[in-house]
Amino acid sequence: MHTKKEPMNCDFDALAADGHRWRASGAAVVAVVAAGGVLGAESRYAASRLWPQGPGVxxxxxxxxxxxxxxxxxxxLVLLSxxxxxxxxxxxxxxxxxxxxxxxxxxFALDSRQLIDDGHPGTALLNVCGTLAAALAAVTLAAVGTRRLLAPRRAPR
Structure with a gap:
């Protein structure tokens, strides 16, 4: 018998404490995601303009x-949960x-592909592996560190 699995939640609902789980829906959520996306994308674009990268690096x-x-x-996500x-x-x-x-x-994918096309497969491989490893380490260390900083506040007195 085949049972259908629920899709992964892109809003990281599974990381929230049980008492804080919720299902976001509706026009208000779409609006805040869009507004936040504009702010985030503009910030990323500003970073690319401030620190441009040349080809092959x-x-x-x-x-x-x-x-x-x-x-x-x-x-x-730790703070929100x-x-x-x-x-x-x-x-x-x-x-x-x-x-x-x-x-x-x-x-990230385009940069890696361009490095390969420009004859820098080693740099592309470093980009792919380094970004994935550093991103996973960053989210893990930040979440664990935040939980540890908050732990004294949660401890009973």
């Missing part, structure tokens, strides 16, 4: 944006909108 700006965004999402009554719009605005718009898988 490691795409440090994209790397820094993605790793920074992953670290920030680790902090934000720790809040007693977070707004149902805060998580989609910050996590999906702002940070989803700020981080960029498409530019």
């Amino acid at each position: 490691f795409p440090l700006t994209t790397f820094a944006v993605n790793v920074t965004g992953c670290a920030v999402i680790g902090v934000v 720790d809040m007693r009554a977070p707004s149902r719009l805060l998580r989609p605005f910050l996590a999906t909108g702002v940070l989803g718009g700020f981080t960029t898988f498409s530019t």
Whole structure:
């Protein structure tokens, strides 16, 4: 017998404490995700204009944006899951909108492909492996660090 699995939740609902799980829906959520996405994408674009990368070199700006965004999402999701009554719009605005718009898988993939096309497969491989490893480390360390910083506040006195 085949049972249908639920799709992964792109709003990281599974990371929230049980008392804070919610299902966001409706026009208000779409609006805050869009508004947050504009802010995040504009910030990413500003970073690319401030620190442009030449061809054939490691795409440090994209790397820094993605790793920074992953670290920030680790902090934000811990803080939101720790809040007693977070707004149902805060998580989609910050996590999906702002940070989803700020981080960029498409530019990461394009940078890697361009490095290969320009004859720099080693740099492309370093970009792919380094970005994935650094992003996973950033979100993990940020979430664990935030939980540890908040732990004394949660401890009974």
